[in-house]
Amino acid sequence: MGRMHADEHAIDTALVRRLVRGQFPCWGYLPVTPLASGGTVNAVYRLGADLTVRLPLTAGGAADIAKERRVLATLGSLPVAVPAVAAVGEPAEGYPWPWAVHRWLDGEPALEGRAASVRDLAEFVVALRASTADGPPAYRGKPLSSVDAGVRRAISELERTGEPFDASAALARWTSALAAPQWTGPPCWLHSDLMPSNLLLRNGRLTGVLDWATAGLGDPACDLIPAWNLFTAATRPVFRDAVGADDATWARGRGWALAMSVIQLPYYRHTNAVISANARHVLTELGCRKP
Template structure:
């Protein structure tokens, strides 16, 4: 089925009225930014509606419906918990979800009071996630764009980006980072991973981390993918605090650098993202390469 109706307030109101009439009188407002994989709307004061924006994201609905209620009780901060599952209708072809609304605003909008404490709080949440029994959890794959899996799936894409950026970055060091990332794998039992630990998915209230959203890229596997934020959002003391709190081995951190480098390379080379994101990616590349050089000199 194809999407025949725009994903907007009108569609959400029609879907709610048709499938959950007890909520039909609640106001619906778009959440900005609304997200890429999904479009999110606020429903009343205490609910949100999340609709996949394309067929490739639909598998995330069933995954979140099944697993988030099982993960939430084991985590130190709130995550979205489904309240209802919607069905295709009103010109919208896929399943969708209603969640409880989480307080706070995305860290991407600023408001972090103490980056080092924020980094420790995030590490505490991730450690709690990694301790949850992963038996039966979904392995990494196309449903979550291989987060938690092996980086080799992006080898050709990364090498194409490196070639495109020759003369603009230190490609020799970048190739070392990439080779190091591909040179190891997670040797322990698979753990739950969030898969998209980014400032837009981390909620802040009173300057502190207060919740984590968007588990659409979650899976069980290698936690290295969750480390990319260390070079994207943290630096200096906050990055070190994040690393110390997680206490993961050097090879996992090398793979984490690989995840950060892959995304930054494809964005900076023009294969993904917009100009603003591309500019940020240049800074991430610099941070990853500098960090690799520091580690290599030890």
Template sequence: MDADLVGRLVAAQFPQWADLPLKRVVPGGSDHAIFRLGTGLQVRLPRGDWSAGQADKDSRWLPRIAGRLPLAVPETVAVGEPEFGYPWRWSVTRWLAGEAARHDGLADPEATAVEVAGFLAALRGMPPAEELLPGPHDDLAAQELRARDASTRSAIEAVGDVFDRAALTAVWDAALGAPEWGHAPVWFHGDFHAGNLLTVGGRLSAVIDFGGLGLGDPACDLVIAYTLLGARARLVFREALGVDDATWARGRGWALSTGLNAFTSYAHVNPHVAEATTRQIAQALL
């Protein structure tokens, strides 16, 4: 997926943008290659089967939820078809200004904690999917923490020379032992970590990458408490969102599991991932 291929895709399917400059966004994402198109657009191309349905999912759901949320979200303006050997549907979306949020780049961490809690509260409070769009919604399937048990325990064994294996196991056991979500399903983002929030001048400006959007237990979105916030701001966030003990324990498990997965998969080849996931795991152990 180089600029030549993307340029041919754009020119063939959306000739109105054929003359706009095209520049790859580095590092991009783990699920999509991203190319900036002119000043106001970007092209997003799935990297594999696991993210191949996001162009359609985004175009279906984001217009229905955007106006209900207090931060900007991506806006799809076109969906492209497979061509020139590229096998998946891809999208053109509006360019959102900002940089990936960092725990050490926030203008006011505690105010940010309240703002993040407000975003999640608004997301959880949206109407059921059937009220927004009639029909079956297989693309909103809930994620199950317990389904990650084998891979998480394997990762714990693999990182025992870096982190405290007994402490990791204790956090994970507590997450799996916590009572399950006992309420009606609510909306969750599904991949709510610092890299999927944008900031301008240290203040939140947008939330991106809704490929994991779904309905069910919202504990998975508590990962943000460990990837973006420090200990004090994390307490502010929990109080502002009103998280009970069981959901907090499951959310801590999500933070540990996703951090371990990224650490064991990418840290040895990506210094940024190594730094971010090391912090994420350490925060989950506090």
């Protein structure tokens, strides 16, 4: 990945090794290996065989370390593995923010359009939604109207990039999503960032879900995003039936998928190939890419 953010802190293997040795000498002898990741908030390194080190790239991601730790401590039993926080590090060695060490979870990241268990993911979404624990507002658990201005700006920007993008189709789908009835039920627990790279698979089965800093309570529509960012037209109805989405919630979920893709693609098209490819997949599935 290239440098993604103008205010991104320089992070490399030598820095990670110094931080670990200085604060957690019990792990200081372990090898440090950078991990290829489609993530946009943290640099991720493997520490030995059983740990990962996650360092926020920008000041905006630094607060996520504490929030994710609180969320993971709050959640009850889920049908798949979630990260366990092994330690939290302090600013040092010129690195200005807290950072975290997590237990390693086995599995390969999901990839849009490839085989993945629809029912496994639906079971996870339903189980998370059923949690009764108190929690913070989810990052994307609010009404779609809260991102309306940003989505419209992004559609205009994307139209200027030279991508084979149908802005008229995108605006029509966005307008339709905004018109859907809003969620009037109690706030539900949501992950709110179910990107394929946050879903770990083994032999096509979902085994783990990563990156919980955006999780919290809100409208369940945003956890329907995998219907478009992971699945295709052939499997999308199975996912919808399994999560029990009504017409309005499904329409809002489609709106969130569109919002994420049109905001991500112009920002990351030259710096994050994983996110860019996924955004293009979503726009294709939504009929917003020109042939």
